Amino acid sequence: CWEPGDAVGCFDKQYEHKGRCCNRCQPGEKLVSECNDTGETVCARCESGHYQQSWTKERHCAPHDICEDNAGLIVKTQGNATHNTVCQCRAGMHCSDTSCQTCVENQPCQRGFGFVAAKAMAQMSSPCEPCAEGTFSNVSSKTEPCHPWTSCEAKGLVVKVEGTNTSDVICESSRRSSLSVLIPITAAVVTCLVGICIYCLVHT
Structure with missing residues (x-):
């Protein structure tokens, strides 16, 4: 975790400050004050709705992503002090592009084709696939997969x-x-x- 300007003599969970090796703040925390002659680095827990996923000397934690309802997004994994929130598209929708900031409605998969949920998270076209041998779909649906x-x-x-x-x-x-x-x-x-x-x- 070295950064430009860090002293060679400091460990990877430390950084150089005014000729001293100060401890970095652990994941889930932010820097409050640098170490000095009288004390060690002072850190504080990230505030609610923010996170820091690595050892750091940053004074601010990053805000969690917001899963915008009007963009068709819902929370897949709620963020915490060390991890960002993960969003996904609502059922019947898929990502409009690879960044998945917004979602668009799936086109219905016709009879004989099934909806593939895993592909919906990454593709920009409606993820319908022909039902393989041994499976079937007898409905036109935006969410139904092929059934065995x-x-x-x-x-x-x-x-x-x-x-x-x-x-x-x-x-x-x-x-x-x-x-x-x-x-x-x-x-x-x-x-x-x-x-x-x-x-x-x-x-x-």
């Missing part, structure tokens, strides 16, 4: 209708699935037997 298909197997069921990027899988019980196969086969067998019986009756 239902796992029929996890529910002890079998797939009746495969999912798409706009629709979920439709499940049914394995018993019903078996019946749906057996019934046509049984019907075919019965039809054949009836046909044979009729043939025999006609030719006897």
Whole structure:
């Protein structure tokens, strides 16, 4: 943490003042008075709404950023004496540029596309992405992501209708699935037997 003019003999958490090595103020504090022949450096806690995140000899703490409601911003992480406030856009909005001082409304993601929240914090265009294989979105929304298909197997069921990027899988019980196969086969067998019986009756 050396600064131009600091004495070479001072430690990194000190600074040179009138030929002496004075202690820097710790994070969360600001300088009140320099060290001298009669005492050490005097520091004070940063006032409310201000912070200092490094060892310093500054007499003022920096003010926290303000998350302006009319800019579409809300507080993500509240600032304290050592860290600045972190803002983010409200749901349904994304940063207007990389500095993210203001937010703009998302364009709705159409069916088959999902909203990606992580991209909304950094991109200037509405972050819609096509739903990947195994996921779907059946609504037009500014906030809804793609949702995974239902796992029929996890529910002890079998797939009746495969999912798409706009629709979920439709499940049914394995018993019903078996019946749906057996019934046509049984019907075919019965039809054949009836046909044979009729043939025999006609030719006897």
